Structure formats: structure tokens, C-alpha cells
Amino acid sequence: MADLWICAAEAGSTPSVVATDVLPGAPTFAADGSAIFFRALEGGVPHVFVQDDGATNRTRITSVKTLPHGAGPFTLSPDGTRFAFAAAASVPTSREQDNFVPRVLNSMTSIREGGAVAETQIYVGDVRTGECRQLTHSAGSAAMPTWSPQGDRIAYVESRTSEPGDSLIVSQAYVIAVDGSTAPVRFGQDTCVASPPGWWPDGQSLFAVSEPPIAHGHSRLLRLHQDGAPDEDLLGELDRNVMLPGLGYPGCHPVLTSDGESILACVRDRGCTHLYQVSVGDGRVSPILAREGTVVSAVADGNRGEAVVAFSDASSFGEIGVVNRASGELRVLTDFTARTLGSRQLGTPDTRDFEISDGTRVQGWLLLPASSKGPYPLVVDIHGGPHNAWSGTLDPARFYQHELADRGWAVLTVNSRGSDGYGQDFYSALAGNWGFADEADVLEPVRDLIAEGVADPDRLALVGYSYGGYMTCHLTTRAHGFIAAVAGGSICDLPGTVGSCDEGWNTVQLELRSNPYSGRAALADRSPTARASHVSTPTLLLHGEDDRRCRISQAEHWLALLLGRGVPAELVAYPGADHSLINGGRPSHRLDYQARLVAWLERWRRAADKPEDEAGS
Incomplete structure (x- = not known):
């Protein structure tokens, strides 16, 4: 569990805790900035909550009855009226007996850390009423939903294996209409999609990270098409690895900037995870925050040509900053490390x-x-x-x-x-x-x-x-x-x-x-x-x-x-x-x-x- 902090986007501001006991992840502001959405546990089950800005009381908006297994990470629709998330479609008869029910292993993926591939589906919920409905009925596991720019479609990743002897999970990008009027359509040829699919500004293609099994080779940032055209490697000749977020592996999910001009992604160079951008217009790849000894571990799009980052360096375990996408200038907003260490001085290697x-x-x-x-x-x-x-x-x-x-x-x-x-x-x-x-x-x-x-x-x-x-x-x-x-x-x-x-x-x-x-x-x-x-x-x-x-x-x-x-x-x-x-x-x-x-x-x-x-x- 974690605390949820908020701070102004100007240097010298004082961060403050606005919610406690929340699940790590990406909290989201309402479209008008009046409230914050986040996930937290209730009765040991993860659910989506909303809390008015400046308030201390939270309201659960996902139903315990409809979603007894809770809700996974969510994303708000462009107009802020709906949210999409992945959740388990089936539930054991008794959660209390889970640890004592015999566990059947009948496939290569049954012994994975954290269990076999979770059988989740995509759900869509109404922010105002909390009413949720199941959108996908995948034969495998559907997860990591993202909204189209118009809010009428959702892209997601479907993961599955074909036979019990398959040790490799096939993960592909699909798109489905939010009203369920059309069948899911596959985008791209890649079978190792490992990030939430992002939408190209025109809404006609996707971008996502392809990660080889057990990361035995470099991950790549790809553009995925609907018409069967070959996937495009957006990093071109850059001989470096794209980094997704993971424990002990700092990185970010690629994001499209609000002006639609660039895709932000994390790339590792000489041990450090740096922030890069790919121009949507001409495909140019360029570093934004690529200092020796600085590691970026989270990224969010900001206003006025800026990006918000979580980063660490030789004197910081982790701080929040705002970086100018054109100049690379970093404005540090927090001082968590200094406040934690107090007078203790740590050496620099x-x-x-x-x-x-x-x-x-x-x-x-x-x-x-x-x-x-x-x-x-x-x-x-x-x-x-x-x-x-x-x-x-x-x-x-x-x-x-x-x-x-x-x-x-x-x-x-x-x-x-x-x-x-x-x-x-x-x-x-x-x-x-x-x-x-x-x-x-x-x-x-x-x-x-x-x-x-x-x-x-x-x-x-x-x-x-x-x-x-x-x-x-x-x-x-x-x-x-x-x-x-x-x-x-x-x-x-x-x-x-x-x-x-x-x-x-x-x-x-x-x-x-x-x-x-x-x-x-x-x-x-x-x-x-x-x-x-x-x-x-x-x-x-x-x-x-x-x-x-x-x-x-x-x-x-x-x-x-x-x-x-x-x-x-x-x-x-x-x-x-x-x-x-x-x-x-x-x-x-x-x-x-x-x-x-x-x-x-x-x-x-x-x-x-x-x-x-x-x-x-």
C-alpha cells in the first residue's frame, strides 16, 4: 500500500498527502480537475475510488457485487464520463478457502510467478453511477485497455496459449467498439505486445512495446496497423532497449503527448533509463532527459511542451520533476530523499x-x-x-x-x-x-x-x-x-x-x-x-x-x-x-x-x- 501525494507543478511547492492506503499505480484527475480517481483495497479486494479535490473522504465507484474479484488498473475516457479496466470474470466459491483448495497444474504457464495467465476481461463503467458491464469475451486474457481519441473504441492486449505444452504466451493488440457493435479487430502482426496500446493521433493505428519472451533480446517500440501492413519499428537504428516499468527495472509505458506531436518512451543507455521522444510527423528519435547517472522510472504528459517524470540519481532515491521536452531542462518539485535522510550523508560512487x-x-x-x-x-x-x-x-x-x-x-x-x-x-x-x-x-x-x-x-x-x-x-x-x-x-x-x-x-x-x-x-x-x-x-x-x-x-x-x-x-x-x-x-x-x-x-x-x-x- 502507498500514500497518494499531490504537489503544484512549480519548484519550491510543498507536496502533501491527499489519500492513504492506496494501491501503487497511476492516479488520474477528473477531466475538470475537481476530483482524483485511484485504486485501493476494500475487504482485501482492489476497487476504483474517487475523492474530491481537497476532501479526505473517498467513494468507491465499482460494485462489490458485480466485481467480487475487484478491478484492475483503469483509464478514464477522453470526456471523463466513463472508465475502462480489466477484471476477473469468474470467482472461486469462497475467497477464504483459496489457500486450501487443491491447485491443478496442467500447462506450462501454470507455475508462473503470480500464477497462470489471469483470465480477465475488459469492463466499462459509468463514472457517475458506477454501473459496469463486461465488454470483451476473450478466449484468453484481455487487459491493459486504452481509449481511442474519440472515445468510441478501446484498444487492449489479449494474451493466451494454444496448447498445454506452450511455454510462451502470445500477446496481441485488439480494438473493439465501446458499444459492442463490432467484433474485436486485431492490430499489427506482433505476438509479444507488453504495454497498453497507445493510439496514433488519427485513431487509425496503434503504438506499443514488443518485449521478447524472458527479455532475451531488446524490446522495441512498434507502430501497429489494422490493414495487415508490417509493423514499424519507431526507434529505427537506435541500438538500445525500450524499458517498461517493473520492480527493479525502471521504465514507463509509452504515451502520446497532448499536442499529438510526439510519443514519449523510456530507453536504457549505459545502465541508465532515459526519456526519449519519437516525432509523429517525421519519425525523428531524440533524447529529452538523458543525463549520465539519472534514471527515469515513470512518465506522464504535461502541458506547455513539458513532461512529468519520476527520477533518481546519485543523491536521490526518487523525486518528481517536470522536464522541458525541447531543452531537457529539469525542474525538481520534491525533496523526499533529503527529508528522509536528514543529516545522514551518503557517498557518491x-x-x-x-x-x-x-x-x-x-x-x-x-x-x-x-x-x-x-x-x-x-x-x-x-x-x-x-x-x-x-x-x-x-x-x-x-x-x-x-x-x-x-x-x-x-x-x-x-x-x-x-x-x-x-x-x-x-x-x-x-x-x-x-x-x-x-x-x-x-x-x-x-x-x-x-x-x-x-x-x-x-x-x-x-x-x-x-x-x-x-x-x-x-x-x-x-x-x-x-x-x-x-x-x-x-x-x-x-x-x-x-x-x-x-x-x-x-x-x-x-x-x-x-x-x-x-x-x-x-x-x-x-x-x-x-x-x-x-x-x-x-x-x-x-x-x-x-x-x-x-x-x-x-x-x-x-x-x-x-x-x-x-x-x-x-x-x-x-x-x-x-x-x-x-x-x-x-x-x-x-x-x-x-x-x-x-x-x-x-x-x-x-x-x-x-x-x-x-x-x-
């Missing part, structure tokens, strides 16, 4: 470029302690994905980096091969070779920092989450200079991910370029488990008990292999937590995760400290 022995250059960031001299104990933090990326910005999920720096550690983050923001070739450089293709990108920068006198070779540590956890396990089987390791949400046995991890089947085929049947022996040979007997590094494993992306059985497997040969190891399991543990888990779990990580590294640093280090501490 220095950007580093490292040349690997094969000639590849990788970008990194080095955060140094402020109150001591090197050589320092050094921890390398490895990002997940494997196609995520570091950016050098403040990250609440990694506040432990600053806590470690305050305790005298140097912290190194590196965008190794496979990281996003450096082109498709760099992005896909790990294909079929996880761990081995990118291990030099981690180990050689450490070697360089030792040679520079920055890092103490006797006090090195590794941490990482998801793919970063996998790499942590992998590297401890390949290098023996680490005094401690922390692997969160990790895997260690590649063939064991098939069927147990929700994307295991697709990962084996699309990322590892292998076969779930004939490739098992080769996958096993490339897994950290094949070399577990080489590990001597004390390892802490942190894992959500309900993680379907990387099953906790993988962590239990690694724990047993280490304990079985006398390596100090612990596994901490977080009840009810899934793979979003560090970004969207319970606050108490997220705090505990970071505290345990710091305590584990400090424990083994003290064990490795030299007498002169102890005397000076």
Missing part, C-alpha cells in the same frame, strides 16, 4: 571503465569509504537479470552498499557482459554461456583495483541477487580469494530449473541455447553444482519461500552441498516472499535481508582482519 583482457570494455562504479585509507576490504555486488544493469544511482533495495561504505568497505558494481544499455551484441553476449562468458568482467576489475592499492586481496567478498546470486555461486567455484559470499534468490543447478522455476523451460532454450531433454548433461556440467567441491567461501543464502522464478529448492541444494563438506553456510527463508523480495517484499523482510547481508560480511571481515587493521579500527 565514481564511474570507472575497465578493459578486460579480450579487449571488451565494461563500465563500473566504485563507492569508497569517506573516513579511511586503502587498501579497503572490497565487496563486488552483481546485478540480476542477467540483463539488468547498474546505474550508479541510489537504490533503496541496496542501501546496504552505503552501510558497508560507512563501515570501511569499498563497493564495486560492474555492468558485465549481458547488461542492458550497451547494444544488442553486448546484451546477448551470455547466450549459452552463463557465468563463463562474464566471469572475467567481474574478476579482472577486482584484480585491477588490487594492483591500484584500492582493494585488499585478503578481504574480498561477493554478493548478488537472482542472476547475481547465480554468479556469486559460480565464482566461488572458480576463484578462491573471497572471504565471504551472499547469494540471494539464486539458482545453482541449471537442468533442475526446468519445470520447477516458472521460466526455467524458456531460459534453457532461449538464454542457455540448450534442449531440456538432450542438453541436460551439458547443462549440469556448466552448473555451479558440478564444481561445488571446489568451494571454500563462507556463504549466506537469502531466499523467499514462495519464489517461483528461482525456487528455494535451488538454495537448499547449494546449502547441502556446502555444509556437506564443512563450508560455513546458512540459508534464511522468508515466509510468503516471492522473487520480488528485495524490491517489493514486506518491509520487515527487506530490512532483515540487508541487515543480515551486512552482518555476514562484517563477521568474516573481522575473521580476516590483520592485527594492524584491528588496531586501527
Whole structure:
């Protein structure tokens, strides 16, 4: 749950909370600005509420009886009189018994994180009366509705699988008349539509983001036509990834500006998500907010040639600002980070470029302690994905980096091969070779920092989450200079991910370029488990008990292999937590995760400290 804030669009204004306990998402002003619409829970079920501007009381406008499963994210019609949303069309007999009803798995998509593809349909509601009616009757799942400029049609995304053995979900854009007078019409050829379809200004075509399965390649911004014409790549030759919003993956849904001249979209470059615009008239692609070290995580169209953004940088966890689309000038409206930190000062990492022995250059960031001299104990933090990326910005999920720096550690983050923001070739450089293709990108920068006198070779540590956890396990089987390791949400046995991890089947085929049947022996040979007997590094494993992306059985497997040969190891399991543990888990779990990580590294640093280090501490 979250608080809903409001502030004037001028610098120096003071934001204020206008509603509490609302669901994260996009609140919407009424057409005349007199009220705010948002979603919140009532009886544990999400519904749409309206609250008059300046008031404190909210009114639910969706029916509990008509929509017992609640309403999904909504969008207002152009005239503000109606709203469209996705909702489940069928309901279990008893919500209280949901956790005790046997769960039947009969398709590849049944084991996905969050469950199988939700069977939702598009509904249209009346803002004044709250009366809602079902608009679509899709054979799959209909979601992400958007209104046409005239308000007479709705575009949406239909997702489905054809056979139980299909591991890939087909997602396509459709358009339907709001009055239901015509059958849905498919727009475009793409089968991987991943964003709400936006309307071209003339209402005759759509634009949307196409995201390859498990993001094994760059996402693209496409124009989708009704007449069977080929889809158009609106980014042309720009060799960068389009970023949609997600936990740990900052981005935005593309939006058409109110003047109809440009489409705003987020693109990742050198680890940072930047704001770009595509000219509707001539197709020109240009950056708007593309500062090194600035990450954009949400975008809304503004007035007077401006856009409203949520952003973070090296001194901010997240603020709201208004950016001029022509000049790129940013006007910051909030100071949430400063008010939260108070007098505490956080260090700023220095950007580093490292040349690997094969000639590849990788970008990194080095955060140094402020109150001591090197050589320092050094921890390398490895990002997940494997196609995520570091950016050098403040990250609440990694506040432990600053806590470690305050305790005298140097912290190194590196965008190794496979990281996003450096082109498709760099992005896909790990294909079929996880761990081995990118291990030099981690180990050689450490070697360089030792040679520079920055890092103490006797006090090195590794941490990482998801793919970063996998790499942590992998590297401890390949290098023996680490005094401690922390692997969160990790895997260690590649063939064991098939069927147990929700994307295991697709990962084996699309990322590892292998076969779930004939490739098992080769996958096993490339897994950290094949070399577990080489590990001597004390390892802490942190894992959500309900993680379907990387099953906790993988962590239990690694724990047993280490304990079985006398390596100090612990596994901490977080009840009810899934793979979003560090970004969207319970606050108490997220705090505990970071505290345990710091305590584990400090424990083994003290064990490795030299007498002169102890005397000076």
C-alpha cells in the first residue's frame, strides 16, 4: 500500500498527502480537475475510488457485487464520463478457502510467478453511477485497455496459449467498439505486445512495446496497423532497449503527448533509463532527459511542451520533476530523499571503465569509504537479470552498499557482459554461456583495483541477487580469494530449473541455447553444482519461500552441498516472499535481508582482519 501525494507543478511547492492506503499505480484527475480517481483495497479486494479535490473522504465507484474479484488498473475516457479496466470474470466459491483448495497444474504457464495467465476481461463503467458491464469475451486474457481519441473504441492486449505444452504466451493488440457493435479487430502482426496500446493521433493505428519472451533480446517500440501492413519499428537504428516499468527495472509505458506531436518512451543507455521522444510527423528519435547517472522510472504528459517524470540519481532515491521536452531542462518539485535522510550523508560512487583482457570494455562504479585509507576490504555486488544493469544511482533495495561504505568497505558494481544499455551484441553476449562468458568482467576489475592499492586481496567478498546470486555461486567455484559470499534468490543447478522455476523451460532454450531433454548433461556440467567441491567461501543464502522464478529448492541444494563438506553456510527463508523480495517484499523482510547481508560480511571481515587493521579500527 502507498500514500497518494499531490504537489503544484512549480519548484519550491510543498507536496502533501491527499489519500492513504492506496494501491501503487497511476492516479488520474477528473477531466475538470475537481476530483482524483485511484485504486485501493476494500475487504482485501482492489476497487476504483474517487475523492474530491481537497476532501479526505473517498467513494468507491465499482460494485462489490458485480466485481467480487475487484478491478484492475483503469483509464478514464477522453470526456471523463466513463472508465475502462480489466477484471476477473469468474470467482472461486469462497475467497477464504483459496489457500486450501487443491491447485491443478496442467500447462506450462501454470507455475508462473503470480500464477497462470489471469483470465480477465475488459469492463466499462459509468463514472457517475458506477454501473459496469463486461465488454470483451476473450478466449484468453484481455487487459491493459486504452481509449481511442474519440472515445468510441478501446484498444487492449489479449494474451493466451494454444496448447498445454506452450511455454510462451502470445500477446496481441485488439480494438473493439465501446458499444459492442463490432467484433474485436486485431492490430499489427506482433505476438509479444507488453504495454497498453497507445493510439496514433488519427485513431487509425496503434503504438506499443514488443518485449521478447524472458527479455532475451531488446524490446522495441512498434507502430501497429489494422490493414495487415508490417509493423514499424519507431526507434529505427537506435541500438538500445525500450524499458517498461517493473520492480527493479525502471521504465514507463509509452504515451502520446497532448499536442499529438510526439510519443514519449523510456530507453536504457549505459545502465541508465532515459526519456526519449519519437516525432509523429517525421519519425525523428531524440533524447529529452538523458543525463549520465539519472534514471527515469515513470512518465506522464504535461502541458506547455513539458513532461512529468519520476527520477533518481546519485543523491536521490526518487523525486518528481517536470522536464522541458525541447531543452531537457529539469525542474525538481520534491525533496523526499533529503527529508528522509536528514543529516545522514551518503557517498557518491565514481564511474570507472575497465578493459578486460579480450579487449571488451565494461563500465563500473566504485563507492569508497569517506573516513579511511586503502587498501579497503572490497565487496563486488552483481546485478540480476542477467540483463539488468547498474546505474550508479541510489537504490533503496541496496542501501546496504552505503552501510558497508560507512563501515570501511569499498563497493564495486560492474555492468558485465549481458547488461542492458550497451547494444544488442553486448546484451546477448551470455547466450549459452552463463557465468563463463562474464566471469572475467567481474574478476579482472577486482584484480585491477588490487594492483591500484584500492582493494585488499585478503578481504574480498561477493554478493548478488537472482542472476547475481547465480554468479556469486559460480565464482566461488572458480576463484578462491573471497572471504565471504551472499547469494540471494539464486539458482545453482541449471537442468533442475526446468519445470520447477516458472521460466526455467524458456531460459534453457532461449538464454542457455540448450534442449531440456538432450542438453541436460551439458547443462549440469556448466552448473555451479558440478564444481561445488571446489568451494571454500563462507556463504549466506537469502531466499523467499514462495519464489517461483528461482525456487528455494535451488538454495537448499547449494546449502547441502556446502555444509556437506564443512563450508560455513546458512540459508534464511522468508515466509510468503516471492522473487520480488528485495524490491517489493514486506518491509520487515527487506530490512532483515540487508541487515543480515551486512552482518555476514562484517563477521568474516573481522575473521580476516590483520592485527594492524584491528588496531586501527
